Amino acid sequence: MITHNAAETQAIAADLARTLHGGEVIALIGDLGAGKTTFVQGLALALGVTDRVKSPTFSVMNEYRVPDRARPGHGVVINSIKRLIHVDLYRLQTDAELSALSLADERRADTILLIEWPNAVSVDLAPDITVTIEHQGEDEREITIATK
């Protein structure tokens, strides 16, 4: 799919949110500025997350609570999802560094785990869904969603 602005990318993310049940690991592939964080913002909003989703590049891992009731009008009624964990491995360089994050422990039935730059190190969590975002032009992106 081709999107022409950030809002269109977030709408695709919202569509994906409606198919989630909890327990999914989602890998986000794309260059600097492709729109990985933008995508997560759209997905979080659709799940009803009220906190601001910011770039996790510096903090490496951010956790957000998903409220019991989804936002009215977003059509998502998935109360089984309680948390969203947003990880960014951009600054990690070796597999050993990854172990300190204990990512495998965060994969839970009530959690959606989203990982930016999963290829920076070899994550031993096979993603259930891989979202690839490619630069096509200043505001154009090609988005591919592959499900395992």
Added chain:
Amino acid sequence: MRILAIESSCDETAVAILSGQGDVLTLESSLVRSQIDIHQAYGGVVPEVAAREHLAYLFPMITQALVEAKVSADDLDAIAVTAGPGLAPALRVGVEAAKALAWAWHKPLVPVCHLEGHIYASWLETITPPQFPALALIVSGGHTELVLMRGHGSFERLGETIDDAAGEAFDKVAKMLGLPYPGGPQVEQLAKQGDATAFDFPRAMLDKPNLDFSFAGLKTSVLYKLRANEESLNDAKFRSDIAASFQEAVIDVLIKKTARAIAEYSPKSIILAGGVAANLSLRTNLQALGVTHNVDVHVPPFAYALDNAAMIAVAGYYRALAQNFVSPLTLSANPNLDIV
């Protein structure tokens, strides 16, 4: 009152001892052991390495700080520690050490927010500290925020970045230019020779009435400018012009939003805080803004702009005066700790 402070939220392991009498503060020791060399080799701040190095340095540094301050554990009245925000594995090292010492030495324990610490850096090495209400502009790799400080221990966030932090944008533009980590200072160096009007990069959020920031769009805009001029990527003038125009866009937004906050809240002082406070152009522009609005501007002493424990000691001192203690049994590191 004499405080021992520990900071280990990210790159730096730091220990400080500070004594205070009312508003008279005496810094008796301040040690910072930077891991930046190690991280430079790795190309980033990495939690696992950070945690291991913090642990190796911390206890010898505490011993050294006591020696430098010519005091013993008996002379300490409280222990302050950065409880967050930061990298969880790194934070935990400092917090667990502080808890163990507080328990063993029977000292009250004061948790400090790292951002609050950055603000308090402006209380160091000065006889005229900021006056309240004070407006703090915190700019670092992980944060870009405007905070109103009505008094000691009273903070209100007025605005923050909705995506990337300003320091993060500097580091990512540095990466796009092929510069080594941490790239912010090199971008500033490049910018010195550049023409800041060469490229018209976007100033996001200026049209919004709030005090929030956004730097993701600027990052992407620089990327596209580089992609469109691939043949010039090694041209010195082009690179300096990109750096200067980018830096100008960041500073322009920071200054304009700060000006808006001054108009809204009429602070008596402005405090610049965080690692990007080391940026000379930002300092100069903020000083000029202070002159225009007749507000005094406090820029942290160079040595205390980056992470250190002296600033945590000052924050901890004022919290200890207010008896903001917690039990060593209940304190835990909080990577998402908020300033308020």
